[in-house]
Amino acid sequence: MRIINRKLQRREKLFMGATPFIAVLLLYVVASHIRRLDNPADKLLPSLETMGASFWRMAFVADKRSGDLLLWTDTFDSLMRLGVGMGIATTIALVVGIAIGFIPHARSSLAPFVATISLIPPITILPILFIVFGLGEASKIMLIVLGTAPVMVRSIAQVVMDIPREMIIKAETLGASVWQMIWRLVLPQTLPRLITALRLGLVPGWIFLISAEAIASTGGLGYRIFLVRRYLAMDVILPYVFWITLLAFIIDRLLLLLSKRAFPWHHLGGESL
Amino acid sequence: MSIVFDTSTPDTSEAETVIPKIELRGIMMDYDDNRVLERLSLSVDAGSFCTIVGASGCGKSTFLRLLLSQEVPTHGRILLDGEPLPPEPTPDRGIVFQRYSVFPHLTVEENLILASEFETGGFTGRLFGQSRLDARDAVAQTLEKIGLAAAKDRFPTQLSGGMQQRLAIAQALLKRPKILLLDEPFGALDPGIRVDMHDLLLGLWEEMSMTIFMVTHDISEAFKLGTRMLVFDKVRHDPDNPEAYGATITYDLPLNKNTTDKAPEPSELFASQLRN
Structure with missing residues (x-):
């Protein structure tokens, strides 16, 4: 079947919609982790915990x-x-x-x-x-x-x-x-x-x-x-x-x-x- | 008969008292350099059902727009009951288009009470409370008649094509116009539904003693419904400049309901078709 005629199920749509968000978040977490390996006090890419605490x-x-x-x-x-x-x-x-x-x-x-x-x-x-x-x-x-x-x-x-x-x-x-x-x-x-x-x-x-x-x-x-x-x-x-x-x-x-x-x-x- | 009552009046004046419903005198219509209609004169009596046929681009819809005052002729005059036609659309001439005839943001019932809302609803054109209930009661019979009573709370896009056109016709007749203009009203409908619509329309025509002008592509439809068939065509043709001459009425056929004549073939009516 041609791709334009494919109908997506609700769960598929939800999963595909969430994928780019999760990908970016994962990318950030990994990059942040790598930077903090060198310098635990790195300010450029703070960890999710630090950001959560600041937001709180x-x-x-x-x-x-x-x-x-x-x-x-x-x-x-x-x-x-x-x-x-x-x-x-x-x-x-x-x-x-x-x-x-x-x-x-x-x-x-x-x-x-x-x-x-x-x-x-x-x-x-x-x-x-x-x-x-x-x-x-x-x-x-x-x-x-x-x-x-x-x-x-x-x-x-x-x-x-x-x-x-x-x-x-x-x-x-x-x-x-x-x-x-x-x-x-x-x-x-x-x-x-x-x-x-x-x-x-x-x-x-x-x-x-x-x-x-x-x-x-x-x-x-x-x-x-x-x-x-x-x-x-x-x-x-x-x-x-x-x-x-x-x-x-x-x-x-x-x-x-x-x-x-x-x-x-x-x-x-x-x-x- | 008239002789019995009118013995004192000379015969000549009696002919003058019969004013045609619509009279067109020497109409010419140009769009920029493009001549659409020319040398068009016509006189139509009240109560006629004129069907209008012709090839595409022969000015049938333009003719209807002129009768509606949507457009003003470049030359010539149009008289309604012997008076010049008003310069803008008015409630004395109802219209049904092939599309966009009903209001998509109003339900079936709201489409039908709209006319009375315009009449008594002040500058917002809206009725409330008891007066709105009265208006709804007034259209209940109409809804029943056009078979849309069960669908009165639906929006037009949720209706079938036939239902939409029934609603459009009913809406066009709310102001009891003496002239009804129909621009290919059944063009988008299935043949079976068309026959039902023909019966509905003929019934309303007789009941309301209107003068009807109906543009159609379907010659057998024109033959079946009309009391008079007007054929639009281009008589003059300049091969080097096809836009130079406009269309006019080439045949004006009275149709007798009792005859069993067959509808003519398109080739018999449209000379310009043969040229191409």
Whole structure:
């Protein structure tokens, strides 16, 4: 049988999915072991036990200076920035995207502008944001918004324009006004795609969050990683990277779950990643 | 009969009072440099069932889009009840497409109550509570009639092709349009299911006294259903510039239901087919 026609069983899928993870972990353990044979205090590839202990300390032992549980305050700070930033970006994407995709006047006046804005490399305007908004929360949130919203707007506008013309005409023959078409036709057809756009937007969203925190911040996951870098504290950095990845993964899965629960009709077609 | 009631009126004025449902005068349609339709004039009485046949690319769907106001003719006028056709799609003309006719994000029942939601649901177009229950009661009979009562909570993608088109037809008739446009509505259906759909459609046509325009690829279908068959074809042909001339109506055949005439062969109707 051709390989493209092979159906995998659940257990096989689980095993094959886990294999690359286990392989990387094993590779790390072996490499770490070899390095520590030479120097038991090696900082570059700390053992799993050292990393576990450091992570435990960050999560459950109050910081001597501030008295905070650093992992949780860092996580809270970062997720707050990411949440507010992505929330604003998503709202902009929905409103402006539907306007551009559905109303010819909005398309003519806004589409070229948004397309141009989306080409500005966001990090290059970070200094401007620091100057205009100061070093506080506003500039970090603005970076996330400016970095993700224009691309999300463009993808939502395209989604709206891809709604078959037949459906819009059908709604018109049923007597719908423009607002009614937006509420009952465009919005429902767009929302599942908005979740997809948000999931894809979160990828650069995390990058801008960590960058902004690394450059000017007093807390947050990105701040911590770049702070402890000075001490070559790989035992903190690696678990933090793992933690960030885990958070991103959980958020992504939750959004997919939300999409499947809220828009079952959208997922009738087959497998979705 | 009219003589008995209308003795005072001269004969000429009586001919003028019969306004055709749809009248097209000298229609020409260009897409960029591509002429699709030309020299098209037609007058259709209320209650006609016009079936439209023709080779691919002969402007049948364009003709339907003109009647729907989805497109505006380059030249010429279209009159509806003697008045200029509205410049955009309106509820007085229902439409069934071959695909994308029903809304995939709404269940069967929601697809059917949508029209009343647009009518009374304000700017969000949504009904709640008692008014929604009333709207659902109002479509219960329709669901029964099109055989979708058991499937009312399913989404269109979970239905068979025939069920989807039954839903599409029922949805197109919700606003009781006087004109129904059908763009190859049964093109994707099995022959057996087609026959059922023909019966459904003919029943609705008689019940609602509509004027129907139906584009089809199937000449025997056109012959069976219509009271009038319009054949679209290109009469003029420039071998060096095939896009220079558009199609027009080459045959306008009245069809008598009682005759047992056989449907004509495609070669008898389409001169341009012979050229190729």
